[in-house]
Amino acid sequence: MLLTLAEQHQVLFFGGKGGVGKTTLAAVTALSQARAGRRVLLVSTDPAHNLGHLWDRQVGPQRVRLAAGLDGLELDPELTVQQHLDEVGAALRKLMPAHLAGEVDKHMALSRDAPGMHEAALLERIAETLIDGLHEYDLVVFDTAPSGHTARLMALPEMMAAWTEGLLQRHERQSRFGAILRNFGQDDSLGESLIGGDRGEGEQTREQRVRQILDRRRERFALLREIIGDSRRCAFVAVLAAERLPVLETIELQQKLERSGIDVAGLVVNKRSPADAGAFLAERHAVEEQHLTTLREALPTLALQQLPLLAGDVVGEAALDAFAERLRQPWGG
Numbered sequence: 001m002l003l004t005l006a007e008q009h010q011v012l013f014f015g016g017k018g019g020v021g022k023t024t025l026a027a028v029t030a031l032s033q034a035r036a037g038r039r040v041l042l043v044s045t046d047p048a049h050n051l052g053h054l055w056d057r058q059v060g061p062q063r064v065r066l067a068a069g070l071d072g073l074e075l076d077p078e079l080t081v082q083q084h085l086d087e088v089g090a091a092l093r094k095l096m097p098a099h100l101a102g103e104v105d106k107h108m109a110l111s112r113d114a115p116g117m118h119e120a121a122l123l124e125r126i127a128e129t130l131i132d133g134l135h136e137y138d139l140v141v142f143d144t145a146p147s148g149h150t151a152r153l154m155a156l157p158e159m160m161a162a163w164t165e166g167l168l169q170r171h172e173r174q175s176r177f178g179a180i181l182r183n184f185g186q187d188d189s190l191g192e193s194l195i196g197g198d199r200g201e202g203e204q205t206r207e208q209r210v211r212q213i214l215d216r217r218r219e220r221f222a223l224l225r226e227i228i229g230d231s232r233r234c235a236f237v238a239v240l241a242a243e244r245l246p247v248l249e250t251i252e253l254q255q256k257l258e259r260s261g262i263d264v265a266g267l268v269v270n271k272r273s274p275a276d277a278g279a280f281l282a283e284r285h286a287v288e289e290q291h292l293t294t295l296r297e298a299l300p301t302l303a304l305q306q307l308p309l310l311a312g313d314v315v316g317e318a319a320l321d322a323f324a325e326r327l328r329q330p331w332g333g
């Protein structure tokens with residue numbers, strides 16, 4: 001199921017609770033597609049930085065070659081916020097009159113720790129990475145942070161597009177307001193201080209620049225929304241363990257994503273205990289079956305793949321290749 005999804009899509013998102021195997025499965029899938037001759041970009045959006053550990057090498061915000069046909073990068077949350085603040089700050093400085101530049105700086109310094117800032121910044125980078133990535137790669141695979149975060153992130157493009165739209169409209173209203181005041185033939189400086197404009201040509205070019213910046217942002221978010229909402233191009237894979245909480249959280253995650261207009265394309269139940277390796281694991285296997293029944297009842301139409309608990313950790317290319325082989329074998333129903 002997982003390999004078929006990968007073959008049929010240009011973008012894959014792996015989400016799920018902490019420690020269930022998102023990074024491992026994202027890497028295994030990405031590597032298997034690269035082995036099949038596709039150009040693949042593997043992106044970690046998880047602040048915990050796991051690709052490096054998995055590949056046993058340094059992976060950072062710049063792309064590195066992980067294997068033939070496979071590049072990887074980890075979005076750095078701190079750097080991402082800094083870049084985002086720099087960009088937004090530059091845009092705001094263009095929007096505001098020069099004497100308010102100090103205020104803009106103060107505002108940006110406060111924004112660094114504002115709620116939602118990390119997510120907004122991360123989303124901006126995800127949009128950029130995805131849109132640029134699709135020009136150069138056949139498949140872009142995202143390894144995301146644990147569940148709640150991912151669902152919020154998926155809902156964001158809509159919010160960000162609406163926010164940018166609001167800013168554009170406000171900007172237009174203010175410009176019109178300024179023009180009306182000036183047409184009154186009153187003291188020009190009143191209109192200026194309200195709209196914070198230079199007069200004449202300078203103001204026009206500045207307005208055009210602001211419009212360009214806001215338009216570009218809006219287009220970027222709209223495009224991101226279009227791509228992740230298009231189930232022919234993009235698939236969301238929920239990874240879980242056959243345990244009580246991961247099952248409940250996966251059901252919740254599916255509902256949250258559905259509310260954001262995103263379908264979960266498949267479920268991967270990882271680390272299944274074997275039924276034939278002693279009484280203890282057989283008992284675990286039976287308990288897992290009960291949790292899977294709950295899952296199937298809640299999400300009866302979703303494709304589901306199970307993968308066995310392995311004896312060792314999955315680290316390095318050889319281990320990933322071996323795991324990819326298991327993806328081809330139907331296991332446990």
Ligand SMILES: Nc1ncnc2c1ncn2[C@@H]1O[C@H](COP(=O)(O)OP(=O)(O)OP(=O)(O)O)[C@@H](O)[C@H]1O
Pocket residue numbers: 016017018019020021022023024025046048050145146270271272307308309310311312313314315
């Ligand atoms: N099928 C498996 N059998 C045994 N170990 C596994 C299996 N799948 C993954 N692991 C191991 O489980 C650990 C967690 O996996 P991984 O890092 O992929 O999870 P994650 O969902 O990305 O975690 P996080 O939420 O912390 O990012 C790793 O040590 C990995 O090697």
Ligand SMILES: [Mg+2]
Pocket residue numbers: 022023024046048050143
């Ligand atoms: Mg991970």
